[in-house]
Amino acid sequence: MAEEMKVIYERPRSWANKVTHYCPGCTHGVAHRLVAELVDEMGLLDKTIAVWPVGCAVLGYEYFTFDSVEAAHGRAPAMATGIKVTNPDNFVFTYQGDGDLASIGMAEIVHAAARGWPITVIFINNGNYGMTGGQMAPTTLLGQKTTTSPLGRTPQTNGFPIRVAEMLAQLDGPAYIARVSLDSPVNIRKAKSAMRKAFNAQVRGIGFSMVECLSTCPTNWKLTPVESMERIRKEVMPYFPLGEFKVAQGVL
Amino acid sequence: MEHNVVIAGFGGQGVMLIGELLARAGMEEGKEVTWLPSYGPEQRGGTANCAVVVADEPIASPLLTEPQAAIVFNRQSFDKFEPVVEQGGLLVVDSTLIDKKSSRADLDMVYIPATDIAMELGNSKFTNMVLLGAYLGKVNPISMASVHAALSVFLTGKKAALIEVNKRALQAGVDFVNKK
Amino acid sequence: MERVSIDEQQCKSCGLCVSVCPVKILIISDRLNARGFRPAQCTDQDKCTSCSSCALVCPDIAIALYREVKA
Amino acid sequence: MSDKVLMKGAEALAEGAIQAGCRFYFGYPITPQNETPEYMSRRLPEVGGRFVQAESEVASINMVYGAACAGVRVMTSSSSPGISLMQEGISYISGSNVPCVVMNAMRGGPGLGNIAPAQADYFQAVKGGGNGDYKRIVLAPSSIQEGVDLFVDAFELADKYRMVVMVIVDGLIGQMMEPVEFKTKVDVSTLKTPEWATVGRHGRDHANVITSLTLDAAGLEKWNLKLQAKYAQVERSESRIEEYQMDDADYAIIAYGTMARIAKTTVRVARAKGIKLGLLRPITVWPFPAKQLQAYAPKLKGALTVELAYRQLFEDVQLALCGKIPLGWFGRGGGVVPGPQEILAAFEEQFGKGR
Structure with a gap:
């Protein structure tokens, strides 16, 4: 039988092919995979330096075949700035969670965005501090129960969730800001195309780019992976709408 | 041999500048020099002073708690430094602005109406040069020629036209102390 | 050769692929892999439409997809 | 006349760093050392370097960390309260085994204190500051000329031992002027990118990873013993x-x-x-x-x-x-x-x- 098999989908070369430490169904793996696919497709493997956060993705560097550094909590944008300044032709991205980026590292992300220098940020918004056991994050929704908001987040005691994408889009520095969701095949396809634009904004030297990814945390949300995906659609998206908030000329 | 002096007055009176001029002239002669400003909030608008050391040997402390000499441009500086000049030291006073006399018998005192002299030369801005001239007329840490050479480092471009009048102001200070 | 190739050692049994498969050919198997998870399994290779939904949602990069082409 | 120039300490030390091959500076203003970043912002672009004013000392030191990972000669400077904020980064840089130079123009403390000369950050510099068992080489010049000369040593030592070298001065040295001569000029084109640097693989057969994280206790102890051996070597060879x-x-x-x-x-x-x-x-x-x-x-x-x-x-x-x-x-x-x-x-x- 003269039949050949055409590859529809295979593991990216940038993927180190290890079993990750992430919990079953956690969408960190999806975001990782999209990054690896784009690095492959855009021929960036030799030029890439990833800056990993403190949080669940702290060991991110284990899973890729490009160069990596590990930042202090929240400081990834500063470290990425230092790296990009020394070698402007390299491709530098940070990968940060919501505690890392929107709480302790808020100053660093805002000023990196305001400087507008071409670095790319993959921002994982799963509404809580996953690694430390599910405490309240700046992105935790009102009413959402966490280990440090056991009765549910209230504005009186905890303030309001921060919409980072919209906030950074107010600045003149960024070239591309989008919020995507990793809840379904169709949205994951859209997420990848947003990330491609974000990568391109850097590769083409246009400026700072960030993609906020609505993600799940089945373990701390105490939901199954499938229920977690549903929660994104039902509860998270109404507060954190998907879309492109900033698209500078030349970003494609 | 080591010469040291504290130069003190209001900010804007050219206190720091003549200190730096002295240090630069010393360096031109191949001497060891230090110039140490008092700095901080008091530098802005208030009193300003600098300590200058010119020596043949490497300089130990640039900080002068008992200077050999002080050049004072205003009353506050007089009050601050007159008591601490070392025994037998020199105090140069702009008598146009400071009507006080020292109560210390051990000091070599120069009361010079420096602002008046500067006005006669055309502008009170030359007061600092007149006072520096008076100091140089009394002690000779460096030659006047070196000071002249250093002047040309500060006064360049359009300001180069002011070199001559600054030299005259320096000389007026020297002449005042030599006449006495 | 398989159209849906699942690396059973990478699979953590999250079930996301099962939930998105439009032709319902994925199930969680009864076997345990070396790390104690019951991996996903394809029950009917011939029915796979190569839509890629399973690979897209798989957080463990455990799924590869192929399609026959006539030589 | 010799090649001496009359310069303010804070500027002379900055020029000393540039002559020592420093091409990247990240910092945040604080008195009494503002002339250093100001000078760097003017001079670095002239020599093909980059100056970045960060949003805080926390960001400065982490920018330094990033540049240090790229294997370039990089520094920051600050004064006591700012150096306190940098302790996080200094610990990470030390734990990651990458080189950089940090200058502290020490001022009166604790807290906001004042801007007058002080040496109260001695313990912070030589004993601790950040978390973990780490050491930095700490150089303490007492004149501007010595400071300029020591900056060359600072970068050499940092590269040699892959560690943080701190230069401690104070406002007195920073604000005074003395004649200074720049005797050593490092040709940066002769500085090689270290093989460990994260500069992109560019054909290298493996990925370089720089991290201070080792979750396994036995592994982290082993790493600590390696650091301790290095510090012992520095103690044997470098005290002056x-x-x-x-x-x-x-x-x-x-x-x-x-x-x-x-x-x-x-x-x-x-x-x-x-x-x-x-x-x-x-x-x-x-x-x-x-x-x-x-x-x-x-x-x-x-x-x-x-x-x-x-x-x-x-x-x-x-x-x-x-x-x-x-x-x-x-x-x-x-x-x-x-x-x-x-x-x-x-x-x-x-x-x-x-x-």
Whole structure:
């Protein structure tokens, strides 16, 4: 039988092919995979330096075949700035969670965005501090129960969730800001195309780019992976709408 | 041999500048020099002073708690430094602005109406040069020629036209102390 | 050769692929892999439409997809 | 005329860093060292480098961390409160084994304190500051020329040992002017990118990863032992001291930086009075020149530690000399700088007339 098999989908070369430490169904793996696919497709493997956060993705560097550094909590944008300044032709991205980026590292992300220098940020918004056991994050929704908001987040005691994408889009520095969701095949396809634009904004030297990814945390949300995906659609998206908030000329 | 002096007055009176001029002239002669400003909030608008050391040997402390000499441009500086000049030291006073006399018998005192002299030369801005001239007329840490050479480092471009009048102001200070 | 190739050692049994498969050919198997998870399994290779939904949602990069082409 | 130029310390040290091959500077303004970043912002672009004003000291040091991972000569500078904020980054950089230079123009503390000269960050610099078992080499120049020369050593040592080198000065050295000569000019084109640097694979057969994280306790202990071995090597090889008028000295003043310089005048004044006083000035305060101090102990009747702090340097002197000779201490804090006579008075009070 003269039949050949055409590859529809295979593991990216940038993927180190290890079993990750992430919990079953956690969408960190999806975001990782999209990054690896784009690095492959855009021929960036030799030029890439990833800056990993403190949080669940702290060991991110284990899973890729490009160069990596590990930042202090929240400081990834500063470290990425230092790296990009020394070698402007390299491709530098940070990968940060919501505690890392929107709480302790808020100053660093805002000023990196305001400087507008071409670095790319993959921002994982799963509404809580996953690694430390599910405490309240700046992105935790009102009413959402966490280990440090056991009765549910209230504005009186905890303030309001921060919409980072919209906030950074107010600045003149960024070239591309989008919020995507990793809840379904169709949205994951859209997420990848947003990330491609974000990568391109850097590769083409246009400026700072960030993609906020609505993600799940089945373990701390105490939901199954499938229920977690549903929660994104039902509860998270109404507060954190998907879309492109900033698209500078030349970003494609 | 080591010469040291504290130069003190209001900010804007050219206190720091003549200190730096002295240090630069010393360096031109191949001497060891230090110039140490008092700095901080008091530098802005208030009193300003600098300590200058010119020596043949490497300089130990640039900080002068008992200077050999002080050049004072205003009353506050007089009050601050007159008591601490070392025994037998020199105090140069702009008598146009400071009507006080020292109560210390051990000091070599120069009361010079420096602002008046500067006005006669055309502008009170030359007061600092007149006072520096008076100091140089009394002690000779460096030659006047070196000071002249250093002047040309500060006064360049359009300001180069002011070199001559600054030299005259320096000389007026020297002449005042030599006449006495 | 398989159209849906699942690396059973990478699979953590999250079930996301099962939930998105439009032709319902994925199930969680009864076997345990070396790390104690019951991996996903394809029950009917011939029915796979190569839509890629399973690979897209798989957080463990455990799924590869192929399609026959006539030589 | 020689090649000497009259320069302010804070600017001369910046030029010294550039001559030493530093091409990247990240910093945040704080008095009394603002002339350093200002100078860098003018000069670095002229030599093909980059200056970045960060949003905080926390960001500065982490930018330095990023650039250090790329294997370039990079520095930051700050003053005491800013250096406190940098301790996080300094610990990470140390834990990751990458090189950089940090300058601290120490000022009066604690808290906001003031901007006057102080040495109260001695413990922070030589004992700790950030988390974990790490050390940095700490150089303490006492003149502008020495500072400029030490900057060359600072970058060499940082690269050689892959560690943080801190240069500690104060506002007095930063604000004064002295003639200075730039004797060494490092040709940056001769500096090779280290094989460990994260600069993109560019054909390399493996990924470089720089991290201070080792979750496995046995593994982290092993890493710590490696660091400790390196620090022991630095302690054996790199401690430095200046000995001034020590040949016939009965007594010594032990002081560093600005304080040592002022104490030099004390030595001269004392000798004019017939007191055989000398000065032992640690140039490296870590590694502390304990062996050199101990070598003098048999000849000395006593030693007075003088510092712009309260018994910080004194603690290291005690560790080196306690029980060997009588030890005295004199210090002023809060930015007060004692003059040479005040130091001599303290000496005479504690050791008599020195005869």
